[in-house]
Amino acid sequence: VRAGVGPSGIVTLTTDFGTADGYAGAMKGVILARCPHARLVDLSHELAPGDLAGASHLLGRATPFFPAGTVHLAVVDPGVGTSRRGLALQAGEQLYVGPDNGIFSDVLGLGGTVQAFALENADLWRSALSPVFHGRDVFAPIAAHLASGGALPAVGPTLRAESLIRLHVPAPRRVSEGLRGRVAHVDRFGNLVTNLRHPDGVEAVVEVAGRALRLARTYGDVAPGELVAVVGSSGFVEIAVNGGSAAAHFSGSANLVVTLRPPRESA
C-alpha cells in the first residue's frame, strides 16, 4: 500500500479460542492452504472469552515490534455474524485483520498513520461461509491474501479511521496533587498496569489505596513481598509485589484509582 511496506510473510494470531477445540487450528490450516509460504506466529489463544480490552492491550504492546508488513490476525468476536463490520487496517507499518468491535483500540492509539478498509469483497472469502466462524471463513482468508502480497484496497471500500469502533477508556485527569488514573490491565504476575504514562528516571510518588510508593527502577529494588511501583515496559506506571502478586494484595484491583505526584520536599 505505502511504499516500503510489502508483506513480511509473517502472520500472527490472537484469539480467545483456546487451542483444544480446533478453532485456532482450522484458521491456521486455511491460511497455509491459501498462502503456503506464510510463517505463523502465535501471539495468544488464551485471552478470556470475549475479552476485547485484553486483546486490544496485547496487540498494542506486542505488534509494533514485528517487521514491517506483518499481518496480525485478531479474532475476539462475540458479535460474529451480526451486522458488525470486518476490517483490514494498516497502522504504522503493520497490517491488521479482524472485527470492528474495539479490538484494535490500542493499536489505533499508537499514533501511526491508519488506512482502514471494510471486508466486503466476498470473492476473497471461503465460499462455504459459516455465520458463526468468520475467523476461519473471512478473516483467515483475508490474512492469507495480505501475506501473499495482495492489495489492501482489494478487500473492500475505504473507511474513515474516525468511524472505527474504539473501546471507551477513561483518560487520566489532572488533580491538585498530580495526575489521577486507574489500573487498566492486570497481568499474569498480578502486576497492576495503570494508564499513567511516566518517563523513566524521573522521580515521582504513586498513591494507591492509602499507600504512597516512591517510584523505583525495578521490582528487586524493594524486599521480597513488598509493594513497589515502577515504570513498566510500555512506559506506564505499574504497581507490583517483588516476587509476588499485587492483584492478590489488593482485592478488586481492576479499576483501582492511582495518583501520580511529585515527591514532597519533606518526604
Place this chain on the structure above:
Amino acid sequence: VRAGVGPSGIVTLTTDFGTADGYAGAMKGVILARCPHARLVDLSHELAPGDLAGASHLLGRATPFFPAGTVHLAVVDPGVGTSRRGLALQAGEQLYVGPDNGIFSDVLGLGGTVQAFALENADLWRSALSPVFHGRDVFAPIAAHLASGGALPAVGPTLRAESLIRLHVPAPRRVSEGLRGRVAHVDRFGNLVTNLRHPDGVEAVVEVAGRALRLARTYGDVAPGELVAVVGSSGFVEIAVNGGSAAAHFSGSANLVVTLRPPRESA
C-alpha cells in the same frame, strides 16, 4: 503415495502434554533434527490428560483445512509401551501419525480415502527407545520421515481401515418428533456441540431440557444472556448462551439429550 499428495513440509502437533514439562518441546527437537526444513504448527498441547474424544474432535475439525500432504502428529497415548499399535495414515489428502487408540476416529469419519500402515520399521525410530515416550522416540521420527518426503509404506505393513480402533459414539436416532442426539463436545465458550447435523438456513426447533429453541443464524440473534441454538461451524447443531456459557447454564451438560424437529404450524 497418491499422485498429487507430496509433503507440504508442514507438521502439526496435537498432544495432551501441556508445554511446561518439555515433552512437546522434545518432540519438536526430534522432528527438526531429522527434517530441518519442517515447519511446525501447534494445534494444541492443552487437551486434558488422556482425552481421546477431545483430540479426535480437534483433528476432525482442524486438519482438513491444511495444504495437501501436511503431516499431523497426534499423541494422546495412555497405552504407550503396551501392545497398542502405532499408525501412519493417509486420509483424504492429509497424513497422520499416532497411536491406534481411537484418536483418529473423527478423521476416519470424514469420508475420504484411507490408507493405513502399522509402525513396525524400527529403523526409522530413535535407536534409544523409551517405553513411556513413543511420541518422542517413534511418532516424531515417523512424522519427520513423512515431512521429508519419505514413503508412507516404508513405515510398516498395510492395515485394513476397518481394523483401526474407533471411539464408540452413539449415533442420533429417528424418533416420532424428529431426530434425537446428544451433546458430543463442550467447547471453551461453554457452547454445547451436538451430534445432530443440520443444513444452514433450514428452519427447525431444538428441544433440550424442557426448552424449545427455534434455530437461529448466530449467537447475537438473541439478547445477551439468552439461550440460542445455531448450526455450528462444522455443520452440527449447537446450543449456546449469547455472551455467556451454555455449559454453566445446564449442569451436567455433557451427554445431554437434544432433539431436533421441524417447527409446528401453530408455533
Place this chain on the structure above:
Amino acid sequence: VRAGVGPSGIVTLTTDFGTADGYAGAMKGVILARCPHARLVDLSHELAPGDLAGASHLLGRATPFFPAGTVHLAVVDPGVGTSRRGLALQAGEQLYVGPDNGIFSDVLGLGGTVQAFALENADLWRSALSPVFHGRDVFAPIAAHLASGGALPAVGPTLRAESLIRLHVPAPRRVSEGLRGRVAHVDRFGNLVTNLRHPDGVEAVVEVAGRALRLARTYGDVAPGELVAVVGSSGFVEIAVNGGSAAAHFSGSANLVVTLRPPRESA
C-alpha cells in the same frame, strides 16, 4: 564458535510470561525484526511465575534434541534489572540466552562442553532499554544476533562455567537398602519424577511412603488406577498412577523421599 556449530536459524522460547499480556509476543517481534529468517519454536510460556526449577527441568529435557546451533531463549527472570548477569552460552551443540539465575542448571548438568559469556555489549541490545523487560530489550536481540550467525564472544566477556549460578538440588545418597532420593518434578499427568537415575530393564524395587513397587516397563503394566514405578523418558525413576495422577494420590508429593533398592530374593 566451535567448528560445525553454525546457526540452525531456529530460536526456541521458554518463559513464565503466559501469552495473554503480549510480553512473549513482543519478544517474538523483536527477534523477527532483527533476524527475519528466524524460525520461532515455542517451548513453553506456561511455566509458573518465577519457576526457575521448572524452567531448568524443561530446558534440560527438551533442548538437547534440537539441531546443532539452535538458539534457546529462556526468560524466567524475577531479578530483572538488578545486578544479576545476563548470559549467552554454548553447551554441547546448543546455544542459550537468558539470565544468570540458575535457569540453565539442568543444561549445565548434561555434561557437554560449556562456553559462557556475560551480556555486556550494549550495542547489540535495543537502544530503548526497560529495566523491567530485559527479555524484550536484551535477551531477544542477543538471540537474534546468534540466530543470524553473530559470534558468541561478541556479546561480552568470557565467564568461567564454574561461576554460573546453579540451583541447589540435593543429590541422591547411598543408604544401606540402596539409593535414596526424592521427587524432583511433578509433571502435568501427576507423575512424580525422581532424581534417581536407573538403567532401563534392570530389576529394582521403589519404596515410597511405605509402599514397595517393583519397577515396571510402562504405565499399562498395572491395572488402571494402580500405582506404578517406571524408568521415565529421561532415565530417571518416576512414580505414576495408570490412567490417573500420582500427585493426587500422595498429598504433598513434591520432595517426597524415594528409595531405590534391588529386589529381595524372597520377594
